[in-house]
Amino acid sequence: MNRFGSLLGRGIERITASALGPYQTAVIRIGFAATWLLFLLRELPHRHELYGPDGPWNWDMAQQLIAENDAFTVLMWSDGRLWFEVVYALAVLSSALLVLGWRTRTMSVLFMIGVLSLQNRSIFMGDGGDNVIHLMATYLVFTRCGQVWSLDARRAARARRAPAEPGEAPLDLEKTARPVDKADRTGPVLWWVLGLALSVVTFMGELSGGWLLVFWGLWLAHGLWWAVGRRAPDGEARELLDVIIRLAHNAALLVIMVEACLIYATAGWYKIQGSRWQDGTAIYYPLRLDYFSPWPALSDLLASHGLMVMLVTYGTVAVQVAFPFTLFNRRVKNVLLAAMIFEHAVIAVVLGLPFFSLAMIAADAVFLPTSFLRRVGGRVTRARDALFSRFPRGGAVPGQRGADEEPAPESVEHARVGFPS
Numbered sequence: 001m002n003r004f005g006s007l008l009g010r011g012i013e014r015i016t017a018s019a020l021g022p023y024q025t026a027v028i029r030i031g032f033a034a035t036w037l038l039f040l041l042r043e044l045p046h047r048h049e050l051y052g053p054d055g056p057w058n059w060d061m062a063q064q065l066i067a068e069n070d071a072f073t074v075l076m077w078s079d080g081r082l083w084f085e086v087v088y089a090l091a092v093l094s095s096a097l098l099v100l101g102w103r104t105r106t107m108s109v110l111f112m113i114g115v116l117s118l119q120n121r122s123i124f125m126g127d128g129g130d131n132v133i134h135l136m137a138t139y140l141v142f143t144r145c146g147q148v149w150s151l152d153a154r155r156a157a158r159a160r161r162a163p164a165e166p167g168e169a170p171l172d173l174e175k176t177a178r179p180v181d182k183a184d185r186t187g188p189v190l191w192w193v194l195g196l197a198l199s200v201v202t203f204m205g206e207l208s209g210g211w212l213l214v215f216w217g218l219w220l221a222h223g224l225w226w227a228v229g230r231r232a233p234d235g236e237a238r239e240l241l242d243v244i245i246r247l248a249h250n251a252a253l254l255v256i257m258v259e260a261c262l263i264y265a266t267a268g269w270y271k272i273q274g275s276r277w278q279d280g281t282a283i284y285y286p287l288r289l290d291y292f293s294p295w296p297a298l299s300d301l302l303a304s305h306g307l308m309v310m311l312v313t314y315g316t317v318a319v320q321v322a323f324p325f326t327l328f329n330r331r332v333k334n335v336l337l338a339a340m341i342f343e344h345a346v347i348a349v350v351l352g353l354p355f356f357s358l359a360m361i362a363a364d365a366v367f368l369p370t371s372f373l374r375r376v377g378g379r380v381t382r383a384r385d386a387l388f389s390r391f392p393r394g395g396a397v398p399g400q401r402g403a404d405e406e407p408a409p410e411s412v413e414h415a416r417v418g419f420p421s
Contacts, residue, residue, distance in 0.1 A: 019249040022147035023373040024366045028256065029145035030099055031362025032136050033111060037095035039355045040088070050125050051075070052084045057122045066120065070209070073120040074113060077206050087117055101150020106190055108145065109218060112137040129356030132363055135259060141218070142252035146243065149377060155184075174193060187226070195219055240307075254365070260363045261324040264340075268320030277317055294352035302350065316343065327367070335369055343397035 014020075040047075048054040059079040066076055073254065075087055091114030098107040115137040119126055126134075146152035198215055201207050225245070228238045276282040286292045287303040302308065319336055326333040341361055346356035 015250045016243045016246055019144045019246045021366070021370075022144075022366060023149075023370050023377070025143045025145040025249075025253060026101075026147065026149040027368065028136065028143075028362055029101070029104065029108075029140060030149065031365055032133055032140070032359065033095045033098040035355055035358040035362060036111075036115060036133055036137075037092065037099060038358070040092050040095065047088055048081075048084070051088070051118045051121045052331050053081055055077060055122055055125075057124060061361075062121055065123070071116075071120040071123075072113075073117040074206075074213050075117050075121040077201075087114070090114060093119060101146045101152050103187065103190060104144075104146030104150060105222060106194065108140045108143075109215075112141055127353075127356055129353070129359035132359045133261065136256065136359075136363065138254050139256050139259070142248045143256075144249045151299040163173070191219070191223060191226070208410060252415050256363075256366050260366060261327070263360075263363070264320045264323045268322075270318055271317045273287060277313060280313045283313045283316070284309045292351045292353075293348065298350060315339075319343070330369075333367065334369065337364060340364055 010325055019025075043050055049056075058195055059076075062073075063076055065071075066073065075084060077083065090110065092106050094110035094114050096103065098111045115133055119130055119134055198207075198219060202212065202216075207216065225241050228235070228241055271282070273276040274282065276285065287299045287309075290296075293299040319339055323333075323336050324339065326336050341364055344357040344360045344364075348354040
């Protein structure tokens with residue numbers, strides 16, 4: 001009993017003391033935002049047919065459906081072409097800024113709004129990858145996905161090294177990891193602008209019910225977090241808010257992991273029930289469809305080898321069904337994870353489904369080992385430094401950590417960026 005109580009206590013302390021998986025959530029942020037951004041840019045010439053006023057699913061039909069299912073989309077606020085262009089442009093901009101990690105708390109909300117608005121406007125235009133982006137865009141709002149590999153982390157590192165203002169005691173980094181970037185003005189301005197926009201939308205009656213509570217709750221929570229940190233960054237109230245934020249982050253991370261497991265488990269078990277998967281020929285048929293054959297010669301080559309088709313068919317089912325059960329064994333999990341990522345890469349090339357594959361690879365990234373992600377991040381940083389080594393950094397002190405280098409996740413967890421962005 002004492003052992004169980006000790007384990008429970010350590011578990012509670014772990015999930016309340018830090019936001020877990022900083023590298024995994026960063027990869028998810030970058031992966032899904034980049035996938036959606038690339039899709040929007042590729043479909044830029046066809047945006048009016050997909051989600052706009054020229055689509056077969058016209059505004060009146062969409063309005064009738066949304067009146068029944070209460071789906072959220074700002075495109076139903078107006079059927080004007082200008083409004084559509086504004087929403088599409090904001091979706092592109094928020095996706096790009098979320099990839100960079102600029103004001104990730106705000107951009108994650110705007111990213112979710114862009115995804116839900118476009119997808120719910122024309123629900124028959126999506127596929128399985130769009131459904132995954134739809135779900136993950138909602139979960140990302142509750143994560144601290146900018147702890148590493150983001151402009152937010154870079155700004156937090158600079159705030160920790162900023163000199164004290166006149167009359168202030170110098171910041172002792174050995175005793176505290178909670179600096180406040182008092183020079184930051186962008187965060188408060190952004191908060192007020194979005195609050196004004198939310199007030200206008202509420203006054204016009206465009207928001208109601210649950211979504212009204214969600215957006216106002218997020219806006220007020222961000223303001224409270226910043227106000228408490230501004231007045232008492234080391235006080236009990238701030239620590240309580242930090243614990244709540246960490247719990248929300250860790251719960252959202254758990255939901256993302258469970259969602260990924262459910263996707264593979266349900267897909268695998270449904271495949272088992274199909275006769276084509278049972279006789280090992282399911283992979284053959286999409287290879288013979290022109291719609292899924294961007295490289296006809298490659299598709300014909302693969303389809304002509306019956307043994308390979310059978311092995312790939314059975315292997316796909318086995319990997320998808322077994323993956324959730326391998327999470328208890330790190331080595332086996334990593335092997336199957338590599339197999340699934342390779343499988344999605346092959347699907348992207350052979351079947352011509354790049355955005356579906358990118359979305360699934362981004363979902364798989366939540367299970368990647370931290371050591372592997374840190375090694376990849378280190379190599380990317382070294383490649384960047386080698387590329388820009390010809391441009392000297394001014395003001396750098398030999399042996400001192402650069403302002404734009406990645407801070408330790410433990411420090412980022414407690415960094416005070418100046419405003420909840």
